[in-house]
Structures are given as structure tokens and as C-alpha cells.
Amino acid sequence: MYDVWQNALAEIEQQISVANFSTWFQDTSLITAEDGNIKIGVKNSFYVKQLRARYYDIIANALKNNNTQVNNIEFEVVSTNKPKIKPREISTVQPIKTQIKTIRKNNHEIKSFSNGLNPKYTLDNFVIGSNNELAVAAAKSIINSPGDKYNPFFLYGGPGLGKTHLVQAIGNELLRNNPDCKILYTPISHFYSDFIDAIQNGKGKEFNLKFQKLDCLIIDDFQFIVNKEKSQEEFFNIFNDLYQLNKQIIVTSDRLPSQIKTVDERLSTRLTWAGAFDIQLPKFEDKCAILRAKAELQGAEIEPEAIEYIAENVNTNIRDLEGELSTILLMSEVRGLTPLELINNGSVSVNKTSKLRPVSAKQIVDKTAKYYNLSTKEMCGKSRIANIKNARQVTMFLLSKELNLSTNKIAAEVGVKDHTTVMHGIKKIEKDLKLNFILRDQIEEIKEKIYG
Ligand code: ADP
Ligand code: MG
Numbered sequence: 001m002y003d004v005w006q007n008a009l010a011e012i013e014q015q016i017s018v019a020n021f022s023t024w025f026q027d028t029s030l031i032t033a034e035d036g037n038i039k040i041g042v043k044n045s046f047y048v049k050q051l052r053a054r055y056y057d058i059i060a061n062a063l064k065n066n067n068t069q070v071n072n073i074e075f076e077v078v079s080t081n082k083p084k085i086k087p088r089e090i091s092t093v094q095p096i097k098t099q100i101k102t103i104r105k106n107n108h109e110i111k112s113f114s115n116g117l118n119p120k121y122t123l124d125n126f127v128i129g130s131n132n133e134l135a136v137a138a139a140k141s142i143i144n145s146p147g148d149k150y151n152p153f154f155l156y157g158g159p160g161l162g163k164t165h166l167v168q169a170i171g172n173e174l175l176r177n178n179p180d181c182k183i184l185y186t187p188i189s190h191f192y193s194d195f196i197d198a199i200q201n202g203k204g205k206e207f208n209l210k211f212q213k214l215d216c217l218i219i220d221d222f223q224f225i226v227n228k229e230k231s232q233e234e235f236f237n238i239f240n241d242l243y244q245l246n247k248q249i250i251v252t253s254d255r256l257p258s259q260i261k262t263v264d265e266r267l268s269t270r271l272t273w274a275g276a277f278d279i280q281l282p283k284f285e286d287k288c289a290i291l292r293a294k295a296e297l298q299g300a301e302i303e304p305e306a307i308e309y310i311a312e313n314v315n316t317n318i319r320d321l322e323g324e325l326s327t328i329l330l331m332s333e334v335r336g337l338t339p340l341e342l343i344n345n346g347s348v349s350v351n352k353t354s355k356l357r358p359v360s361a362k363q364i365v366d367k368t369a370k371y372y373n374l375s376t377k378e379m380c381g382k383s384r385i386a387n388i389k390n391a392r393q394v395t396m397f398l399l400s401k402e403l404n405l406s407t408n409k410i411a412a413e414v415g416v417k418d419h420t421t422v423m424h425g426i427k428k429i430e431k432d433l434k435l436n437f438i439l440r441d442q443i444e445e446i447k448e449k450i451y452g
Contacts (some may be wrong), residue, residue: 005030008062014060015118017322023330024051029078036071038063041078046334048075053299088092116185116218118177121168127293129286132162133279140164142248143173146181147218150274152239152249156256157279160317163252166279167218170250174216184211185218190230199230215247222253222271226262236267243270259437279436281316287311290318291325300329306339313350324350359450361399361413367450368395371442380415391417393425394443400426402450 009028013021024047040059042048051059052075060070123143128136138150153170155163171183186194198207211217217238225232253260256276257268261266282290290312295302306328314321328339328348335342340445342348371378372391379391392414399410400422407419407426416422432439 007066011062036069038073055064121165126288131280131282146248147246154276155252160319161279181215183216187220218250255437277374303340396425397429
């Protein structure tokens with residue numbers, strides 16, 4: 001029974017956000033599963049209500065997929081000293097990948113895993129903002145006309161910004177338009193472990209054939225291809241075969257292929273043949289829109305001021321935004337106070353940002369100059385030499401992003417005459433960051449030095 005519930009949890013973990021998973025499934029256990037009557041143990045009556053309302057179907061499907069008959073599910077409060085399964089234990093006992101493999105091996109008929117698509121990711125629940133509008137436009141074009149203009153579709157951006165969501169949504173929409181469409185979504189890590197398995201079992205050819213039959217191949221987290229030469233070669237072959245047949249190829253990565261050291265140059269070029277689309281950090285308005293949409297989806301009430309508070313204080317990614325929202329909504333239910341009341345009385349304090357850590361303009365200027373092996377005086381001087389000018393512009397960018405300083409103040413800090421030079425400098429770095437991953441890494445390293 002422990003195994004059944006563990007496998008079911010592994011599957012549920014794939015389908016909902018990390019925050020929701022740890023909030024709702026952390027202290028659950030399977031009490032009985034006889035003749036389709038399932039009893040699940042939970043912490044308190046609040047969880048009974050929430051799990052029944054929000055996750056009944058997901059739990060039922062996960063159990064069914066693990067060969068457990070489900071006619072009815074009941075949730076029951078159990079005392080806290082009963083043995084529980086903690087989600088983190090699942091990961092440490094057995095890596096999630098291995099668990100999924102076991103599930104796949106045990107049941108080849110599992111529908112939800114056969115194409116790797118998770119129906120929870122749709123375009124309807126993907127909020128379009130200035131951070132992702134181009135990528136979404138391309139996605140829509142692919143949905144209308146797969147294998148056409150944006151083939152391959154290469155999507156990149158930092159973690160937690162919606163890459164998986166968007167490419168899964170494309171897959172789901174394609175399937176909705178044409179239920180016969182053969183789609184496969186796979187993280188690159190699964191691609192290579194399946195490939196190695198196939199080779200070891202003398203089934204390399206079958207592996208290749210399986211991919212050739214596809215109408216659309218979605219590869220997630222391509223950056224993990226590092227040092228997997230054979231898999232890369234195999235992927236290259238599959239890529240070429242599909243491309244020639246005008247089949248849609250979709251690839252996500254946290255960086256451009258040219259920035260992944262071990263990627264063959266030919267593959268790198270081909271992946272961005274149709275351009276590279278990025279998803280950036282959401283701006284304040286985008287964050288508010290996402291929070292509003294997420295709250296609405298959960299049927300939760302939250303004041304606009306509380307939304308703004310979270311948006312202002314989460315500057316990392318959308319995954320963290322979701323996490324903070326879930327925590328506040330949960331606390332709000334448990335304590336019987338509204339989200340804003342909780343914020344105002346100091347019960348919750350959201351701080352997912354580098355901005356709140358105390359750092360002075362001088363520290364930013366000095367550390368950036370040092371990073372580029374320049375003295376502060378040199379960097380803040382009049383030199384037009386490219387590397388000095390670049391360091392100065394990076395400093396302007398950091399002063400703006402980290403401290404929100406006005407362009408006039410920044411001008412004074414870096415020793416330039418007028419604020420238009422500052423505006424130009426910041427824009428230049430913002431533009432470069434879209435394509436220049438070395439610069440992106442440099443800026444991250446400088447930030448580590450500033451705050452470290
Ligand atoms: P990535 O693959 O880039 O690491 P994910 O696609 O896993 O990021 O997104 C992280 C979480 O944020 C997911 O729960 C996803 O649904 C949510 N998310 C990201 N972008 C959006 C968006 N624009 N609208 C709604 N939800 C989003
Ligand atoms: Mg992802």
C-alpha cells in the first residue's frame with residue numbers, strides 16, 4: 001500500500017506545482033484501498049475539504065494509473081503520530097525519474113504518460129505579458145500551422161518562467177485540434193536515459209523509429225545534454241529526419257545552444273534556424289496579472305493590495321510567485337484572516353528578492369569595477385574603450401535594477417554628465433542580455449559578489 005501511494009504521489013508531483021504539492025500532500029497517507037473504496041489520511045479537517053475540492057480527480061487518476069480500483073475516495077483526519085510519507089522522502093528514497101520509470105514499466109497503458117503531456121498546462125491559463133508575448137505569438141502560430149514558420153521552435157529563459165508550461169500548452173492545443181496528432185513531450189534527461197536503455201537492450205533502431213513516427217517532438221531542458229555525446233548524435237539524427245518531413249520540433253533550454261559548451265556547432269545552428277524566443281522575468285504588472293489569474297483559478301479571494309505586495313516582493317520567478325500566493329491563501333484559510341490582514345499584522349512577510357538586502361550604490365560601483373579588473377576611478381572616468389564602457393553600463397544597469405535609483409542619481413554615481421547616457425546604457429545591457437548569455441552569467445556573478 002505504501003508503494004501504491006508513493007507511486008501515486010510521484011505522479012501527482014509531476015502534475016501540480018511544487019508549492020501546492022508540499023502544501024497539500026506532505027502529510028498524507030493511504031489508509032485503505034479495498035474494493036475501490038479509498039481512504040486517505042490527512043492532517044486536519046481543513047485538508048479534507050481542500051483535497052476533496054481541488055484534487056479529487058488528480059488523486060483518483062493517479063491511483064488508477066497505479067492499478068488501483070477507485071470507486072470512491074474519502075479523506076479522514078488521522079493523528080499526527082501515525083507514519084506519514086513526506087514528499088522529500090520520496091525524492092531521497094528513489095529519484096523521481098526512477099519512480100516514473102517504474103510506473104511506466106509496470107503499466108504500459110498509462111495514458112497520461114504516453115505522450116508526456118500534462119493537461120493542466122493550457123494556453124487559457126497562461127497569462128500573456130510583456131515578458132512572454134513574442135514567445136506566445138510564435139506558439140499560437142505553431143498551433144495553427146505546425147511544422148511551418150517556427151520550426152524548430154527554440155524557447156529559452158531562466159528557471160520558473162513558464163517554458164515548460166508554454167510548450168506543454170502547445171502540445172495540448174495541437175492534440176485538441178487533432179486528436180490523431182502524434183506528440184511526444186520529453187525532458188532531455190529522459191530522452192537520454194531511454195536511449196541508453198534502448199541501446200543496452202539492443203533496441204536502438206526501435207527507439208529511432210518511435211521518434212520518426214511523431215508529428216511533434218517537444219524536448220524540455222535541453223541544457224542538460226552536456227557531455228552526452230551519443231545521445232546528442234541520436235538527437236541530431238532524429239532532428240534532421242523530423243525536420244525534413246516538416247514535423248514540428250520544439251526545444252526549451254535555460255540558455256542558447258551556442259552557450260552550451262559541448263553542443264555540436266551544426267546542431268546548435270540548426271536549433272535556432274527559425275530564431276530563438278525568450279521568456280524574461282515578469283514586470284510588476286505582469287506579476288500582478290499572473291497572481292490575479294492564479295487566485296481566480298483557485299476560487300480564492302485576495303485584495304488588490306495583497307496582490308501588489310506579493311508582486312513587489314517576489315523578484316525571482318513565477319514559480320516563487322505561485323508559492324508565496326499559495327502560502328498566503330492557505331494561512332488565510334487556517335487563521336480566518338484575509339491575505340491583506342495577514343500582511344498588515346506581520347504574520348507573513350514575503351521576501352524573494354535581492355533588492356531588499358542592504359547594499360549601497362558605492363558597493364555596487366566598487367564590486368563591478370573590481371569584477372572587470374578596473375579601478376573605480378578608471379571605470380567612472382571618461383574612457384570610451386569598449387571594455388571600460390561596458391563595465392560602466394553594467395554598473396548603471398545594476399544600480400537601476402538593484403536599487404531602483406533614478407537615472408540622474410545613477411549618472412552622478414558613475415560620473416557621466418547626463419541621464420540620457422544612463423538610459424541608453426541600461427537599455428543597451430537589457431538588449432544584450434537577451435542574446436548574450438556570457439553577459440547574463442557575468443551579471444549573476446557580480447551580484448553574488450555584491451551580496452555574498
Ligand atoms: P520553467 O519550465 O521555465 O522552469 P514552468 O513552466 O515550470 O517554468 O513554470 C513555473 C510555474 O509558473 C508553473 O506552475 C507555471 O504554470 C507557472 N507560470 C509560468 N508562467 C506563467 C504564466 N505566464 N501564466 C501562468 N502561469 C505561469
Ligand atoms: Mg521547465
